[in-house]
Amino acid sequence: xxxxxxxxxxxxxxxxxxxxxxxxxxxxxxxxxxxxxxxxxxxxxxxxxxxxxxxxxxxxxxxxxxxxxxxxxxxxxxxxxxxxxxxxxxxxxxxxxxxxxxxxxxxxxxxxx
Numbered sequence: 001x002x003x004x005x006x007x008x009x010x011x012x013x014x015x016x017x018x019x020x021x022x023x024x025x026x027x028x029x030x031x032x033x034x035x036x037x038x039x040x041x042x043x044x045x046x047x048x049x050x051x052x053x054x055x056x057x058x059x060x061x062x063x064x065x066x067x068x069x070x071x072x073x074x075x076x077x078x079x080x081x082x083x084x085x086x087x088x089x090x091x092x093x094x095x096x097x098x099x100x101x102x103x104x105x106x107x108x109x110x111x112x113x
Contacts, residue, residue, distance in 0.1 A: 001075060008071055012064055019057065 021027070022038035031037055039053075046053030076083060 001078065004074075005071065008067060015060070016064075 018033065019038075021033045022035060025033075025035040025038075027033035027035075042053040042056055045056055049056075
């Protein structure tokens with residue numbers, strides 16, 4: 001499961017890192033991170049898709065959020081037994097005082113010296 005998360009998170013980190021740096025023109029001398037390249041790519045994607053380039057980052061963000069929820073649902077499905085036990089323990093409430101007192105009175109069993 002961690003490989004699936006890594007295979008999802010790595011491209012997201014690369015894209016959003018590039019997006020932030022190029023949007024703010026933090027290019028460090030590289031043309032790829034320049035604002036001109038940022039505008040060029042989104043203009044190109046907008047022309048290919050036939051939509052306004054300004055809405056593409058929002059569409060990508062919505063897709064990333066949806067993918068994240070999809071991965072969380074897959075993770076929760078795989079761990080449904082552990083999650084169900086955790087919920088049952090939470091809903092059971094605190095341990096009754098009488099039961100807790102019996103446990104503490106018995107004390108731990110130590111080996112005879």
